[in-house]
Amino acid sequence: MLTRYPELESELKLEFEPIVNDRPKRFSRAQIEQYNEQGFMDPVRLLNDDELKRVQKYFRENEAAMAEKNKDEFIALHHEMAGLYDITTKRLTVEYLNDLIGPNVVCHTSQFINKPPGQTQGGDHHQDATFNALDARCVVVWLAVEDADAENGCMWFIPGTHKLGVVECTKGHHVVNPRQYGKEIPCEVKAGYGVFMSDLLMHSSPANRSKDRYRPGYTCSYVAAEVEPHEEIERWTVQCSGTDVDGWWKAHARPAGARLFE
Numbered sequence: 001m002l003t004r005y006p007e008l009e010s011e012l013k014l015e016f017e018p019i020v021n022d023r024p025k026r027f028s029r030a031q032i033e034q035y036n037e038q039g040f041m042d043p044v045r046l047l048n049d050d051e052l053k054r055v056q057k058y059f060r061e062n063e064a065a066m067a068e069k070n071k072d073e074f075i076a077l078h079h080e081m082a083g084l085y086d087i088t089t090k091r092l093t094v095e096y097l098n099d100l101i102g103p104n105v106v107c108h109t110s111q112f113i114n115k116p117p118g119q120t121q122g123g124d125h126h127q128d129a130t131f132n133a134l135d136a137r138c139v140v141v142w143l144a145v146e147d148a149d150a151e152n153g154c155m156w157f158i159p160g161t162h163k164l165g166v167v168e169c170t171k172g173h174h175v176v177n178p179r180q181y182g183k184e185i186p187c188e189v190k191a192g193y194g195v196f197m198s199d200l201l202m203h204s205s206p207a208n209r210s211k212d213r214y215r216p217g218y219t220c221s222y223v224a225a226e227v228e229p230h231e232e233i234e235r236w237t238v239q240c241s242g243t244d245v246d247g248w249w250k251a252h253a254r255p256a257g258a259r260l261f262e
C-alpha cells in the first residue's frame, strides 16, 4: 500500500464503507446496490440538450485558458472559474450525490481532460483515493462532454475492486499487476451523462485510437464535509450543499461571472 501521504496512512480509513440509504431521492435502491457491489453505477443523464450545448461551448471557449493556467502544475479550477463552478455544483448532480454522501457535500478537486485523436499513450489502472489526504469516501463524477467509448479512450473499470481498499501501487500510483484483481470493462458514457464511481475503484484511461474524435471529460471528486481533510486538500473546496459542520473545508465563494445554467 502506498498513498501520496504515507505518513498519514495509519490515520486514514482506506476501506470502502457501503452506502446505506433506505430512502434515496434520485437514485433507485438498485442503483445504490450496484454502486456498493461494483464501485460505480451505469451512467445517468446530468445535462439536458440545451445544457449540454452550453457546456460544450464553455469548454471549447475556455480550454486554452485552462491549459495555460495548468501549464506549470496541476491546479483545479472549479473554485476560480464561474462556469466550472456551475457545472461542479449543478443541482441535479448534487441531488444524486446527496443520496450517496448525505446533505453536506463539498468538491475538493476537478479536472478537464480532453484526449486528442490519435493519442498513443494512456493512463494505467489507479485508485484515486491514493492521491487524497483524507478517508477513502469520495465519490467521483465523470461527466462526458462528448460521447466517450472504447475507440476514443473512455475509462476502463475493474468492477468490485473498491471493496479491496487501497492496494499496492507504484510510486507513480499505478496499481501493481491490476489484472490479478479481475477483468476490466469499458465504461462508455454518452455526452451529457455522468458516471458516479468510488474513489477506490481501479480504473484506467487508455489511448484515444480514433482518427478524428476528441474525448473531453470533466471529473470532480466530492466528499462529505464531515470527513477531515489533511495536507491542504481543502485548498480548492467549494460547498455544493449543506454546511461545513466542523469548519474544516473553508469553501471558496462562487467566482464572479455569467451563470452557465438558469
Ligand SMILES: O=C(O)CCC(=O)C(=O)O
Pocket (backbone or CB within 6 Å): 111, 113, 123, 128, 154, 155, 203, 204, 205, 217, 219
Ligand atoms: O480519462 C479521464 O478523463 C479520467 C482520468 C482518470 O483516470 C482520473 O481522473 O482519475
